Amino acid sequence: xxxxxxxxxxxxxxxxxxxxxxxxxxxxxxxxxxxxxxxxxxxxxxxxxxxxxxxxxxxxxxxxxxxxxx
Amino acid sequence: xxxxxxxxxxxxxxxxxxxxxxxxxxxxxxxxxxxxxxxxxxxxxxxxxxxxxxxxxxxxxxxxxxxxxxxxxxxxxxxxxxxxxxxxxxxxxxxxxxxxxxxxxxxxxxxxxxxxxxxxxxxxxxxxxxxxxxxxxxxxxxx
Numbered sequence: 001x002x003x004x005x006x007x008x009x010x011x012x013x014x015x016x017x018x019x020x021x022x023x024x025x026x027x028x029x030x031x032x033x034x035x036x037x038x039x040x041x042x043x044x045x046x047x048x049x050x051x052x053x054x055x056x057x058x059x060x061x062x063x064x065x066x067x068x069x070x
Numbered sequence: 071x072x073x074x075x076x077x078x079x080x081x082x083x084x085x086x087x088x089x090x091x092x093x094x095x096x097x098x099x100x101x102x103x104x105x106x107x108x109x110x111x112x113x114x115x116x117x118x119x120x121x122x123x124x125x126x127x128x129x130x131x132x133x134x135x136x137x138x139x140x141x142x143x144x145x146x147x148x149x150x151x152x153x154x155x156x157x158x159x160x161x162x163x164x165x166x167x168x169x170x171x172x173x174x175x176x177x178x179x180x181x182x183x184x185x186x187x188x189x190x191x192x193x194x195x196x197x198x199x200x201x202x203x204x205x206x207x208x209x210x211x212x213x
Contacts (some may be wrong), residue, residue, distance in 0.1 A: 034072060034207070035148040044148050 007067045010040045013058045029053040074149060075207035077129050081200040084125050089193040092118040096186070111182060115189075152206040160199035167191020 014020045022036040029050060031039075038044035039054075046054065055065040095114055099106050145153065171187040179187070 031146045031148070032072060035146050038148060047147055050147060 004068055004070050005042065006045045007042060007069055008039065009065055009067075010036070010054065013060065013065065017058060025054070025057060028057050072207065073132065074145065075204060077132075078200045078204035078207060080125060080129075082197055082204055084122060085193055085197045085200065088118050088121050089190070089197075093186070093190070152203055156199050156203040156206065159202050160195040163198045164191055164195035167194060 010025070014022070014025060021033075022040070023033040025031075026033045026036045029036075030053070031046075031050065035044065035046075039046055051066055052062060055062045058065060092114065096106075096111070099110065099114070168188070168191060171184060171191055175184050175187050
């Protein structure tokens with residue numbers, strides 16, 4: 001089985017959303033700034049519900065925010 | 071640094087310092103007097119537990135006062151995960167300690183030695199719990 005991991009475009013999407021800060025995003029989805037930083041760095045995979053919440057903040061479908069790739 | 075991380079470090083340091091101080095104090099007292107009175111032993115134990123109680127009270131007060139401007143009362147999903155994983159590590163340490171205290175020590179030791187063995191196991195488990203939680207905040211776990 002090939003090694004796959006969850007990646008994301010949160011940093012880019014924050015930039016496109018007027019340089020939204022990690023703290024702002026965290027506040028909107030109910031996470032700490034540190035947890036958003038961990039998600040961005042790929043050190044923590046959020047729950048499905050939180051992933052949908054993050055996508056909702058940016059107004060994007062889930063697969064434009066998170067990807068499951070090699 | 072988040073308040074939870076700060077208190078994880080404080081608890082780790084406090085448990086090591088208080089635990090070491092308690093066992094050194096008991097050891098010194100035992101060397102000075104062949105047999106310690108029950109009251110002396112209880113007073114030493116109460117002093118150690120009391121100092122940990124002060125930290126617990128301080129943490130509650132800090133949380134009650136708003137956690138220094140940080141969110142404190144409601145941990146997010148990653149913090150809950152880190153706490154659960156740290157508790158799992160601590161459970162294994164406590165289980166190992168209790169096996170020694172319950173299955174090995176009664177055949178070679180008695181009385182306060184067993185109490186101290188159990189206390190050491192509890193302190194070790196708590197050090198692992200708070201220490202691994204503090205490290206998780208600092209370094210993170212890939213999950």
